[in-house]
Structure formats: structure tokens, C-alpha cells
Amino acid sequence: MVQTASPTFSREDWQKGYESLRTETSYWIDDIEGEIPSELEGTLFRNGPGQLDINGQKYGHPFDGDGMVCAIAFKDGKAHFANQFVKTPEFIAEQKAGKILYRGVFGTQKAGGWLSNIFDLRNKNVANTNVVYQGGKLLALWEAARPYSLNPQSLDTLGQETFDGKLAAGQVFTAHPRRDDRTGDLWGFGVQPGPKSTISIYRVTNQGELSTESQVKVSGFCFLHDFAYTPNYRIFMQNPVSFKPLPFMLGLATAGECIELKPNSPSQFLLIDRQGNLQTIETDPCFVFHHCNAYEEGNEIIVDSVCYPDYPKLEPNTDFREIDFDKVIAGQLWRFTINPKLGTVKREMLLERSCEFPVVHPRCMGQKYRYAYIGAIAKESGNAPLQAIAKVDMATGKQEFHSFAPRGFISEPIFVPRDRDNHSAEDAGWVLTLIFDAAHNRSDLVVLDAQNITGKPLATLHLKHHVPYGLHGSFTHE
Ligand code: 3ON
Ligand code: FE
Secondary structure, three states, rough: OOOOOOOOOOHHHHHOOOOHHHHEEEEEOOOEEEOOOOOOOOOEEEEEEEEOEEEOEEEOOHHOOEEEEEEEEEEEEEEEEEEEEEOOOHHHHHHHHOOOOOOOOOOOOOOOOOHHHHHOOOOOOOOEEEEEEOOOEEEEOOOOOOOOOOOOOOOOOEEEEEOOOOOOOOOOOOOOOOOEEOOOEEEEEEEEOEEEEEEEEEEOOOOOOOEEEEEEEEEEEOOOOOOOOOOOOEEEEEEEEEEEOOOHHHOOOOOHHHHOOOHHHHHHEEEEOOOOOEEEEEEEOEEEEEEEEEEOOOOOEEEEEEOOOOOOOOOOOOOOHHOOHOOOOOOOOEEEEEOOOOOEEEEEEEEEEEEEEOOHHHHHHHOOOEEEEEOOOOOOOOOOOOOOOEEEEOOOOEEEEEEOOOOEEEEOEEEEEOOOOOOOOOEEEEEEEEEEEEOOOOOEEEEEEEHOOOOOEEEEEEEOOOOOOOOOOEEOOO
16 A cells, blocks of 8 residues: 655644643633533643743753643533642742753753763753642652652642652652552552662552552663553563763763663563562563553463654754654554563564553553553554544454544543443543644643544533643542
8 A cells, every 4th residue: 555645744733732831820611612521520630841941941852841730620511720830949940040950861951061061960850741649649750759749729839759758868759650440559669770770669558658569679770661560560661771871971961862772682571579579571672661551361461562663762952843753763552472481472563553652441450451542643654743542442453543633733541431330331431632733722621432432522622722742641530
């Protein structure tokens, strides 16, 4: 088949979604197409880089943007929007100074060349990656530091979360915790880097209490952005990356630019059981940020993950808004079937189209499941910004796409079940996603019927402004 090369978007449109949003507001959303389902109750929290420059001094990478949390609360068919930046001391200092004072992990240097950056090895905690509500705490997460605790109603920043002193200064908590729906526990981890890296496995109960389940040491550098969870295993993909810190120390490059894929090295699954035993199983090289889900079946563990053929890096010293999508490597959804007894891994592709941000029904986390929802590009091959929501049926292989191209750009989908029992159909519920609508230079919160994902949205809530492209979020029924 001949693939038409016609682009699904215009660069100018896409770029507008990376403009900083500097206002903090709180209002009832009154411009709505369709109808918000009256049974949809609870709050959608989103986090992501809200500010991508200070006074026109641009950050060099979107992951360096200052964390801004949005809350969209639904009740009685109405919806309320609020947003606030996470007021870290670094954010406050930079706002006051009106210029960049810190290096960003991925692509941001202080003005003045290497001499201004040399030996400044501090990490700016931008608290921009995820936001979760657990045990009465609303936590803004960034994987290389402790969480920031926010007031769940006002979104005011309360301070760094120590969990009653159990997370000491210098200890870190992942931006990708996973909630076991059957127990209400939120599972997470933290990586202490070194010549040997230490992975701590944490549990946060639904009372908000943290305990350490186990700690394991693995050789070498780790870049573990996410993990997969089953009742008996915590599973990591050890990407075959190295960190060569010299250019970072000398101020010549950011930390993220010093990470690269090691040639001819396999990836490894790290399986950690409930007793803290570590089993390592090799598989073909790839780079994984996100896992979709995992479950145990017979003697096997199934892990579904978005895999890249290399470590996705941006060209240094070029504006990320100018990237050539034809040169950006694509992530694809793969299924790994691991047999721990035999030490073998089988892999098969589930979704070939470039995709990111996979999610499942919350009750399926760690369990056998049928449906994944995931952001995807709006064409079959090549690469582009994410403009469609895909629903993948693991039982039949059916793939459906709801495209917002050419002028809409999607963010992570979140599945919200309609009924909170364990018997209703796995796709009975809604898929919520924020769309940047370049035609109106504003964002919409779109409610899709998960059972009719390609159908017209049930509701499109027009915000009064845009929300810059975000990272992750969560829904709480409370
Ligand atoms: O020793 C350190 C280990 C470590 C954890 C080195 C280090 C300082 C680089 C580090 C820190 C890692 C951090 C801070 C990671 C933060 C990641 C982040 C903010 C976002 C990651 C997003 C991933 C994806 C795949 C996003 C995709 C987005 C789209 C396709 C759409 O825009
Ligand atoms: Fe992530």
C-alpha cells in the first residue's frame, strides 16, 4: 500500500500548545457541547509543564517545564476548573529573579555558556510529571525527588512530602506509582543512583502511610521511569543505558544529554518478588518509559510496554519546537511474555502505530485485561504529534482510533469506570482527555464513551484558555 505523505497537522498549530500558561484560575466551565454524564462524579487531576520559559528565556526541553496542576471536578452534570503551579522554592526564586537560575535535567542550561553551568550539579525539582490522590494527600510527583504535597481543594502547595519522616531528604519517589484496586494500596519505588543502584519498593496505604517493602541492588546506572505491577511481582525494564557525567559536570551538557543507549547490550527485565528476591531476564535491546499493564497467567508473566528502538533524545542546541518528526523515533506497544522458571521472554507487537501514554481500567491494574487506551498519531505510520486516542482490544486484536486531527492535539487518556463494581463490562465508562484545539487556541476536556470510542464525544468542555501539553494525571471518585 502506498502511504500518503500528507501531514496530519501544521507545525504552527502544534507549537502553540507549548506556549506557557501563566495564569492561575478557578471557574465553572459554562461552554459545553453535548452533555456531561450525570453519573460522572469525581475529580480529574492533571500535571505537566505549565511554563516552558521565563520572561522569554526558553527551557530547552518540555520535561524541564515547571509543574502545573489542573483539577477538573465533576458533579451533577457540571464541571469546575482550577489550576496552580507547584510552588517549589526553585520556582518561587526563578519567578522573583525573572530568569533561569537552575539547570534543567533534560535540556536547559543557565545563560552564559558552560562557565555559568560548570560544577552546578543541583537538580531542579519541577514536580511536573504526575499527580495522584492517596490517603487524603494530593501529591505532585517528579521521579528524581520527593513528592510535593498540595491542598486537594485549593491546589496550594503545602511542601515536600516526607510521609512522617519515612522518606528522608535525598530519597526519591517515582512519578509512576500504581494503585492495586483490590487493596487500595498505592505501590511505588525510588532509585538511589550510584555505581550500584538501589531500588526501594514502597507501599502507601489508603491512610497515606508509607512503608518500604524491599530494597534491591542492581549493577550500573538505572533510568527507571515506570514499573509494572502484579500481585506477586514488581517489574522493571532495565534499559541498556549509560550515563557519562563529565560533560554535565563541566557545564557542557545537561544530565539527560549524557545518557545514551549502550551498543550491543540487551535490555533486562528485573523481577522483584514480595520477599525482595531479584531475578534478571534478558531481552532484545529497546528503551521503555511506560508500561501499560502486567499480569500473571499460569507460569508466565505478561508485560505490555511502549518500546522505542533507542533512547529518545532531542538534538542538542535546537529548539524542541522545531523538531523534524520524520526523524523522531516512534514508540510502539509490545507484549512481553516472560517465563521466570525458564528465564525466557517472547515478544509480539500489539500496536504498530506511534503511541504513548497507555492506560487501563483501574480494576485491571496487575490483572488480566482486555482493553488498553493510548494516545496515538493520526496516521498509520511514520511519526507526528499525538492526535488520536486508540482503543486496543487484546482479545480480538481490534484497534479503533478517535482522531482529533488536523487541529486537535491529545494528552494522556484516563479511563473512568461508570460503575464501581467488579462485574460491569471492562469498557463501561468514559475516556477523559485534554485536547489542545489550535483553531481556537484553547484546550477542551473531552468525554468519550469508551464503548463507542470512535463516536461523537459525549461532551466537549471548552476551557477559557489553553493548557500546555501535559504528562500524567489521575481520577479520584472522592
Ligand atoms: O541518575 C539520575 C536518574 C534519574 C531518575 C539521572 C537523572 C537525573 C536523569 C534522572 C532523572 C529523571 C527524570 C527527572 C525524569 C523525568 C521524566 C519526565 C519529566 C517525563 C517523561 C516523559 C516520557 C514520555 C515518553 C513522554 C512523552 C510525551 C509525548 C509523546 C507527547 O508530548
Ligand atoms: Fe511517564
